[in-house]
Amino acid sequence: MTVFASLRASATLMPARCIPAGLALALLSVFASPIQAGEGHDHGDTPAVANANGPQRLPDGSVFLPKPAQRQLGVRTVLTVAAALPRSVELNARVLMDPNAGGKVQALNAGRLEPGPNGLPELGQSVRKGQVLAYVQASAAPLELAGQQAQLAELRAAQALADKRLARLTELADTVPRKELEAAQSEVQSLAARVAALTGGVAAREALIAPVSGVIAAAQAVAGQVVDARELVFEIVDPARLRIEALAYDPALALDIASATLAVGEQRVPLRFLGTAHSLREQALPLSFGAQGAALGALAVGQPVRVFVQRRSQVQGVAVPVTALLKNPANQNIVWVKAAPERFAPRVVTVEPLDGVQVAITAGLSAGERVATQGATLINQVR
Secondary structure (H helix, E strand, O other), rough: HHHHHHHHHHHHHHHHHHHHHHHHHHHHHHHHHHOOOOOOOOOOOOOOOOOOOOOOOOOOOOOOHHHHHHHHOOOEEEEEEEEEEOOOOEEEEEEEEEOOOOOEEOOOOOOEEEOOOOOOOOOOOEEEOOOOOEEEEEOOOOOHHHHHHHHHHHHHHHHHHHHHHHHHHOOOOOOOOOHHHHHHHHHOOOOOHHHHHHHHHHHEEEEEEEEOEEEEEEEEEOOOOOOOOEEEEEEEEEOOOOEEEEEEEEEHHHHHEEEEEEOOEEEEEEEEEEEEEEOOEOOOEEEEEEEOOOHHHHHHOOEEEEEEEEEEEEEEEEEEEEOOOOOOOOEEEEEEEEEEEEEEEEEEEEEEEEOOOOOOOEOOOOOOEEEEOOOOHHHOHHH
């Protein structure tokens, strides 16, 4: 039995009037003070003190977020407004080159590549229409080249004889008929033209010229490279003018298009509907859209994108930015509504696509409420 247990037992057995005053005060101080384990025998447990002034998740699921924390997290809200919004459909699409603003540079004949006047262009370099990008030195088989050179030697010999004959007839111009002199002159001119044509064919050098103004989107050119006929060497596009091809699995959608948009980051690019194909591709109907704008510079030819097509029919709802839409642990779509100056409440909503930058909330949110748009992800992480 420990000392404290023996003291407690003796205190319970002795009458209260028999306990001296000093002993009573000592017992009260012992029993009133907390009993701690000896050094090395404690479990390191320290009482947790909750910070009532910091961000915290309340029992009802809402989040208490003081004003200093809101400024630190960059929380921003918008006031919702109810309106008639178009019904939208999200389609998979890809970026294509505008045939009127882009072009391909191909070699007409096989040969060896040589740099142009300013060297070979680099990827992303701006070029202008008519600029010489490179040269292709035509190549020929040895036997074919030998035959051309032999034919060229014969023509030059014939041209030399024709020049001498023309010189003699010119000295005897008063005694020879004029038609013989004209025939000699014509023969000399014909032989000179044939020699020039054959000489150009033997040492031909094809110039690769930019068909349009734009930037180099693809380049498969190295100095000294041997290319085949019709091989693609450069591809030029205008980054501010592109084509977007979307695939619609509902053929009736092509007859119910009011407008279309493309989301490039946080920017919304309006699209111009050009037409639809009359043959299916991969069980879908291709829809062609035209796009213009500086924001298209962030896209590349062949890149997959999403196109939002707005129908003519409308739905009543509230438009909020896409950044305001989050998921709760139950994988439901929620937004954080500012219920009080320092309190945000989650709200389960029903959404529909709108334009890629905004979504339409059709249920779960009323007009006039403030929805967190910036910093909503950080609010959702508060525990």
